Amino acid sequence: MEMQMKMSAILKQLSQVRVLPILVADDVQQAIRCVATLAENGLSAVEITLRTPNAMNVLAEVVKACPEVCVGAGTILTAQQLIEVQDTGAAFGISPGITPTLAHAAADLGLPYFPGVGGASDLMLALEHGFNVVKLFPSDLVGSTKMAKALGGPFPDVRFCLTGGVTLEATPQLLQQSNVLCVGGSWMCPASLIEANNWAAIAKLAAAAAIAGK
Numbered sequence: 676m677e678m679q680m681k682m683s684a685i686l687k688q689l690s691q692v693r694v695l696p697i698l699v700a701d702d703v704q705q706a707i708r709c710v711a712t713l714a715e716n717g718l719s720a721v722e723i724t725l726r727t728p729n730a731m732n733v734l735a736e737v738v739k740a741c742p743e744v745c746v747g748a749g750t751i752l753t754a755q756q757l758i759e760v761q762d763t764g765a766a767f768g769i770s771p772g773i774t775p776t777l778a779h780a781a782a783d784l785g786l787p788y789f790p791g792v793g794g795a796s797d798l799m800l801a802l803e804h805g806f807n808v809v810k811l812f813p814s815d816l817v818g819s820t821k822m823a824k825a826l827g828g829p830f831p832d833v834r835f836c837l838t839g840g841v842t843l844e845a846t847p848q849l850l851q852q853s854n855v856l857c858v859g860g861s862w863m864c865p866a867s868l869i870e871a872n873n874w875a876a877i878a879k880l881a882a883a884a885a886i887a888g889k
């Protein structure tokens with residue numbers, strides 16, 4: 676599928692679910708079980724961070740095991756990681772920030788990509804490379820909806836995924852800001868519950884998050 680079509684499909688999905696769970700996992704079976712639990716409870720898109728030694732393998736196996744889920748990769752810090760992410764068949768990539776190298780590489784690869792921004796200069800770099808949907812990170816520290824609203828003045832066509840410090844309680848209000856596409860967060864799949872294989876607890880957190888996104 677051509678990049679623009681892939682991107683449109685992802686944006687449509689994110690605009691429907693509006694809450695993107697962020698998973699840190701190193702064990703393939705736990706990650707598959709976690710992503711399946713999130714999806715069964717209404718969260719049909721997920722970001723798997725590349726923060727653990729086995730994360731790229733986890734990503735590849737989740738992509739294979741959960742074809743009904745829109746699986747993306749997070750914490751992309753290098754162009755090499757972007758290439759590896761595309762090879763896994765992941766739907767999209769996300770970074771906590773933006774560099775010219777990453778922006779060039781993502782544009783060249785044609786992988787749907789959401790760079791991270793913390794302010795206007797980052798956003799201008801993203802726009803130079805054609806990226807107008809970005810992750811605002813760390814959202815709570817750089818002003819959350821106030822920042823998104825302020826950036827909406829000079830950049831009216833940009834939409835944000837607010838990530839970093841987002842909570843269940845804050846979600847409905849954050850999603851009311853008109854240029855916020857979605858929020859991301861790790862609260863519905865905390866490491867302690869994954870370690871404990873407590874899928875029932877994750878199911879409850881996911882269901883509540885899905886409702887908050889409606």
Ligand SMILES: O=C(O)C(=O)C[C@H](O)[C@H](O)COP(=O)(O)O
Pocket residue numbers: 697724726749750751769770771812838839840841859860861862
């Ligand atoms: O590693 C990355 O690139 C990330 O994706 C960072 C995450 O977005 C945040 O760490 C999630 O923030 P919390 O919901 O506050 O845990």
